[in-house]
Amino acid sequence: MSNSQDQNKLKTRRRGKELEAAILQAVREELKERGYANLTMDGVAERSGTSKAVLYRRWANRAEIVLAAIRERVPLPLEEVPDYGNLRDDVCGVLRSMNQNNIEVMMKAFYGLVTEIGAMPLASLIFPEGRDNRTMTIVLQRAVDRGEVSAEAITPRMLTLPADLARHELILYNRPMSEQTIAEIVDEVYLPLVIKR
Amino acid sequence: MSNSQDQNKLKTRRRGKELEAAILQAVREELKERGYANLTMDGVAERSGTSKAVLYRRWANRAEIVLAAIRERVPLPLEEVPDYGNLRDDVCGVLRSMNQNNIEVMMKAFYGLVTEIGAMPLASLIFPEGRDNRTMTIVLQRAVDRGEVSAEAITPRMLTLPADLARHELILYNRPMSEQTIAEIVDEVYLPLVIKR
DNA sequence: TAAATAAGATACTTTAAGTTTCTTATTTGC
DNA sequence: GCAAATAAGAAACTTAAAGTATCTTATTTA
Known part of the structure; x- marks a missing residue:
């Protein structure tokens, strides 16, 4: 399903920013599928193909990891504002x-x-x-x-x-x-x- | 502290609407002091001087009891709308x-x-x-x-x-x-x- | 006053957060 | 290229709280 899962057993052990990005992507997917109330750290760890210990080394708690996952996306692209002429x-x-x-x-x-x-x-x-x-x-x-x-x-x-x-x-x-x-x-x-x- | 506690060991066993009102009042107090995230059913039971079983006989879960506690207050009094002349x-x-x-x-x-x-x-x-x-x-x-x-x-x-x-x-x-x-x-x-x- | 009903106490199950410990892969510095 | 340092991953553990089940006892009702 999610390609964040497949990458994992086959490939080498991820680290640093690459791993972090995969985890936050997994958080966003869990958020989308299950909602905040049903998002679990175990679920995120499994989906991102890592373990809870790795999550807690980076973020203090569930709220922090979700905050990080959302913030990463928030910098709204200020792309060209289309001009419709009025x-x-x-x-x-x-x-x-x-x-x-x-x-x-x-x-x-x-x-x-x-x-x-x-x-x-x-x-x-x-x-x-x-x-x-x-x-x-x-x-x-x-x-x-x-x-x-x-x-x-x-x-x-x-x-x-x-x-x-x-x-x-x-x-x-x-x-x-x-x-x-x-x-x-x-x-x-x-x-x-x-x-x- | 809270008079919902004192009433209880001394007085008779409450029932029906009287008990219900005391419970919902306790929910509002817990909500105010601890916030939604830290509100526990054990806390509400203790504050209202009853037991969790009593809560779960009336409301299906935590969200329901909080909803009930808030709704009771919501019917905003449509008291006289003051007329300031403009x-x-x-x-x-x-x-x-x-x-x-x-x-x-x-x-x-x-x-x-x-x-x-x-x-x-x-x-x-x-x-x-x-x-x-x-x-x-x-x-x-x-x-x-x-x-x-x-x-x-x-x-x-x-x-x-x-x-x-x-x-x-x-x-x-x-x-x-x-x-x-x-x-x-x-x-x-x-x-x-x-x-x- | 006996039967029915609901309150209250307590112990239990389950789930998930957060922690700890250990093993092993990868990197880095020599 | 190799040893030491570092970080990943696995798994077992503790704790908190939701929700359930069972039992006793007070109160109501007929």
């Missing part, structure tokens, strides 16, 4: 991209992590190095250049508003947003606030 | 009331519950019987009567928007909102969308 479609595109990815899986893991690492607020898990407004800055700057939006309209709140509402929706309902919801956020809330009139 | 202050009041209560404790419990009751989205825990828009309906209707808002402005999204943003804030940062945040939500986002002009 603010409305650009923002809809940003929200649609939030539907993608493994947001459901991630959210489930986050819940478990917040429970076990009591002190840590969700924000520091979702945004390990502070909130990233770069995408929306690009999108809004384009809109200013096109004359759709006036520069003064770009406030911190306006950089995060659509994504905040989308995230709220994803967290609450734990499923991708409908096109109708996306349209509602953009047309009924966001555009009336930022579009020049 | 929409801005009314909405600020609603958001401030969300800062109150045991939202932090509740949120922590919700995280744990979502993790264990995998299928259940947060929304069905926070709003067991659907979202309650009554408070905002009252507040907005008043604003219409005052002439601050036109009736067409009252859409479903406008009933939930300020609370959605506030909840997002509470979930993400797990601490009460600052007055500045409340003002930002109301003045920069909400009022410009609904106030007649």
Whole structure:
């Protein structure tokens, strides 16, 4: 099944970063298949073809290993932000991209992590190095250049508003947003606030 | 310490609803002191002066008993919604009331519950019987009567928007909102969308 | 007041976290 | 190329807590 298993009895003993990467990959697979509550250290050890001792040499406990497995993936690629030629479609595109990815899986893991690492607020898990407004800055700057939006309209709140509402929706309902919801956020809330009139 | 303990060796054996209420109270106290991850059935049994068998006769597992303990409190009192004479202050009041209560404790419990009751989205825990828009309906209707808002402005999204943003804030940062945040939500986002002009 | 019911105590099983110890493969430094 | 150091892997162990089962005893109800 998982190629992380096959590699193992046949090949040589893995070490260092290679081994670590295989383990964290196994954590993500277990997370996806079984969810945080049913993820076991024995399961991770077996899937990654190693032993629990190896896991505990690197991470202090279950929460830490899951945190590491998620963090490795979090540095969201800030790939080219597509330009649809108008603010409305650009923002809809940003929200649609939030539907993608493994947001459901991630959210489930986050819940478990917040429970076990009591002190840590969700924000520091979702945004390990502070909130990233770069995408929306690009999108809004384009809109200013096109004359759709006036520069003064770009406030911190306006950089995060659509994504905040989308995230709220994803967290609450734990499923991708409908096109109708996306349209509602953009047309009924966001555009009336930022579009020049 | 907890008076749920004292009542017990001295007094008669409790039964039915009285016993149940004492148990759920003990769950809430454990939740507050130890958090969901460290709440144990033995701990609850001891604190409520009963035994685990009694707990398992009523609830199937840990998640169920915590859910019951929280639900008992959730039916938020729809007490008189205070009328400050203008929409801005009314909405600020609603958001401030969300800062109150045991939202932090509740949120922590919700995280744990979502993790264990995998299928259940947060929304069905926070709003067991659907979202309650009554408070905002009252507040907005008043604003219409005052002439601050036109009736067409009252859409479903406008009933939930300020609370959605506030909840997002509470979930993400797990601490009460600052007055500045409340003002930002109301003045920069909400009022410009609904106030007649 | 006897029978039925539910509370409370206690011991048990099982699962999984986390630890310890030992063996063996791989690397590194000479 | 070889010896010493290092890290991987296997397996047995301890502990904590969930959940179960059994028994005794208080309280209710008919």
